[in-house]
Amino acid sequence: MYKKPLEMETVHPPRESGLIGSLQKGFEIFDMFSRDHSVVTVSEIAKYLQLHKSSASRIAATLVALGYLRPAPNSSGFQLGGKLARLGNLAVIYTSLTGVAEPFIQKLAEETGETCHLGVLEGTEAVTVNLAEGSFSLRLHSWVGKRSPAHLTSMGKALLAGLSEGSLDMLYRGKKLETPTPNAISTLDALKNELAKVRSRGYALDDEELEIGLRCIAVPIFSHDERTVASLTIAGSASRIQLANIDDYVEKVRATAGLISEQLGAPPAAAARTG
Numbered sequence: 001m002y003k004k005p006l007e008m009e010t011v012h013p014p015r016e017s018g019l020i021g022s023l024q025k026g027f028e029i030f031d032m033f034s035r036d037h038s039v040v041t042v043s044e045i046a047k048y049l050q051l052h053k054s055s056a057s058r059i060a061a062t063l064v065a066l067g068y069l070r071p072a073p074n075s076s077g078f079q080l081g082g083k084l085a086r087l088g089n090l091a092v093i094y095t096s097l098t099g100v101a102e103p104f105i106q107k108l109a110e111e112t113g114e115t116c117h118l119g120v121l122e123g124t125e126a127v128t129v130n131l132a133e134g135s136f137s138l139r140l141h142s143w144v145g146k147r148s149p150a151h152l153t154s155m156g157k158a159l160l161a162g163l164s165e166g167s168l169d170m171l172y173r174g175k176k177l178e179t180p181t182p183n184a185i186s187t188l189d190a191l192k193n194e195l196a197k198v199r200s201r202g203y204a205l206d207d208e209e210l211e212i213g214l215r216c217i218a219v220p221i222f223s224h225d226e227r228t229v230a231s232l233t234i235a236g237s238a239s240r241i242q243l244a245n246i247d248d249y250v251e252k253v254r255a256t257a258g259l260i261s262e263q264l265g266a267p268p269a270a271a272a273r274t275g
Contacts, residue, residue, distance in 0.1 A: 039077040098130045100263045106132045108256045114236035119155035126156030154218035155233040157204035161195045162228025183209045215241040219257040224265030232257040
């Protein structure tokens with residue numbers, strides 16, 4: 001016998017005026033499915049929707065005809081149909097990190113004229129997973145899939161700042177830090193000190209550490225569970241992104257990262273740490 005989950009035990013709320021009742025009831029059928037309840041019968045639908053069996057049967061038949069339900073094998077009930085699987089996959093794509101962040105990254109690049117990146121951490125490397133090119137003729141050459149040592153980039157340092165000290169020790173155990181420029185961080189202790197500054201001020205800075213003449217600012221992006229899942233970076237010539245006016249860039253990146261975090265479901269307190 002079908003048993004409603006606890007949250008379904010309550011009485012259905014009054015229907016809002018202007019809504020199509022039969023359509024609303026049809027969609028409410030989908031709430032009946034769960035991981036451990038993959039088949040529902042007409043009797044169960046009728047009971048859940050408080051309808052006569054004939055009405056429940058017609059709604060179910062309509063959803064089958066449209067591809068949203070399908071007859072369950074070896075049963076008189078129904079399962080979720082293939083059309084819902086397709087729509088579900090699209091929803092995952094649209095709500096994925098890159099899908100959510102892309103319009104915000106594009107807007108930031110347009111506002112600043114600088115190249116903006118979305119990055120994630122893989123081991124000790126920062127990986128670009130999305131970017132928007134800046135409008136300046138002299139700009140950073142980058143691409144999706146580009147990998148850089150995390151300790152040398154603002155993108156990487158914003159991501160590393162989300163790790164515990166123990167995780168950092170494990171990550172860099174036995175590894176020598178590359179130092180391509182005089183400004184590069186060369187020891188794990190120095191990296192930990194830098195990450196403490198990142199956490200305190202809320203953003204990371206690459207001050208010509210990866211490449212002379214390049215300055216970058218990055219801010220962490222948080223997920224619904226307040227984990228650092230990515231970082232947003234703005235990168236440009238050190239002659240344009242000067243230390244004297246860096247606060248202007250920081251505020252733009254922080255505000256954009258905060259909006260992306262909100263879209264990913266981060267609690268207001270987490271989003272506020274960036275926005």
